[in-house]
Structure formats: structure tokens, C-alpha cells
Amino acid sequence: MFTIRTATSADIPQLVALLNALFAIEADFYFDPDKQTHGLNLLLASAKDRIFVAASLKDNKVLGLCTVQTLISTAEGGPVGLLEDLIVAANFRHQGIGAKLLAEAVNWAECQGLKRLQLLADKNNGAALDFYQKQGWQATQLVCLRKC
Numbered sequence: 001m002f003t004i005r006t007a008t009s010a011d012i013p014q015l016v017a018l019l020n021a022l023f024a025i026e027a028d029f030y031f032d033p034d035k036q037t038h039g040l041n042l043l044l045a046s047a048k049d050r051i052f053v054a055a056s057l058k059d060n061k062v063l064g065l066c067t068v069q070t071l072i073s074t075a076e077g078g079p080v081g082l083l084e085d086l087i088v089a090a091n092f093r094h095q096g097i098g099a100k101l102l103a104e105a106v107n108w109a110e111c112q113g114l115k116r117l118q119l120l121a122d123k124n125n126g127a128a129l130d131f132y133q134k135q136g137w138q139a140t141q142l143v144c145l146r147k148c
């Protein structure tokens with residue numbers, strides 16, 4: 001049994017551990033706990049962004065997380081959302097937690113007036129791509145480029 005709630009600073013060590021697991025399966029990212037802690041703190045401090053967690057009703061342990069950030073889209077003529085991190089702890093997958101986290105993020109985005117949500121997924125992460133498709137997300141023709 002779990003609940004979905006907004007993250008607090010007390011959750012950060014558990015969130016960093018989940019991001020470690022997430023970056024281990026995404027070839028474009030590497031784990032640096034100081035950077036991830038800093039990024040999470042910035043998200044917590046921002047009214048335009050949100051970190052949702054799934055927490056155990058038994059002991060408040062964090063079972064999963066989902067982050068959403070606000071961007072401005074000229075294409076949409078207004079704010080849109082970027083879903084940057086979604087992960088459920090390995091032992092708690094296939095219990096509906098990922099779907100509930102995603103639904104909460106979508107609901108929040110709608111309440112904020114965001115006109116669209118988008119995300120990047122590793123092209124080799126077939127399980128996640130299947131999951132998003134089942135949740136009604138569509139692939140696009142875009143590719144991601146980066147300059148460091």
C-alpha cells in the first residue's frame with residue numbers, strides 16, 4: 001500500500017539512491033550524488049516544478065519518484081512540462097506505482113495549465129517505452145541532441 005505525495009527535503013537521500021538506479025540504465029547519464037542532490041534541491045525550491053514520490057503507507061519509505069519541470073513552448077504558445085525522471089524501486093514494480101506517479105504528474109500539469117507533457121527515454125529501454133505507450137504517450141519524430 002502506498003500514497004503519492006510531493007517530495008520533501010527529508011526524502012532526498014532516498015531520491016538520490018533511486019536516481020543512481022535510473023542512471024545505471026540510461027547510457028547518457030552518470031551518477032554523481034552531489035549533483036543529483038543539488039538538482040533535487042533546486043526542484044524542491046521551485047514553484048514551477050514538482051517532485052512526486054510514491055511512499056509506503058507502512059513506513060513512509062520512498063518507493064518511486066517522478067519529476068516534472070515547466071518550460072515555455074513557442075509551438076504551443078505557452079507553458080509545457082518536461083517529465084525528467086520516473087523510476088520505481090525494483091522490488092516494487094508491476095504494482096501500479098509507476099502508472100499512479102505518471103497520472104499524478106499529468107494531473108498536476110493540467111492543473112498548472114501546461115499545454116503538453118514530453119519526456120526523453122533511452123531508445124534501448126524497451127520496458128519503459130512499452131510502459132509509456134500503454135499509458136497513452138506517443139513517440140515523435142524528434143531526436144535529442146546535446147552540447148556540453
Ligand SMILES: CC(C)(COP(=O)(O)OP(=O)(O)OC[C@H]1O[C@@H](n2cnc3c(N)ncnc32)[C@H](O)[C@@H]1OP(=O)(O)O)[C@@H](O)C(=O)NCCC(=O)NCCS
Binds near residue numbers: 022093094120125
Ligand atoms: C517504467 C517503470 C517506471 C514502470 O513502473 P511500474 O510501477 O512497474 O509500472 P506499473 O506497475 O504502473 O505498470 C507496469 C506493469 O504492471 C502492470 N500492473 C499494474 N498494476 C498491477 C498490479 N496491481 N498487479 C500486477 N500488475 C500490475 C501494468 O499493467 C503494467 O503491465 P506490463 O508489465 O504488461 O507493462 C518501472 O518499470 C521502472 O522504474 N523502470 C526502471 C526505470 C525506468 O526505466 N524509468 C523510465 C525512464 S524514461
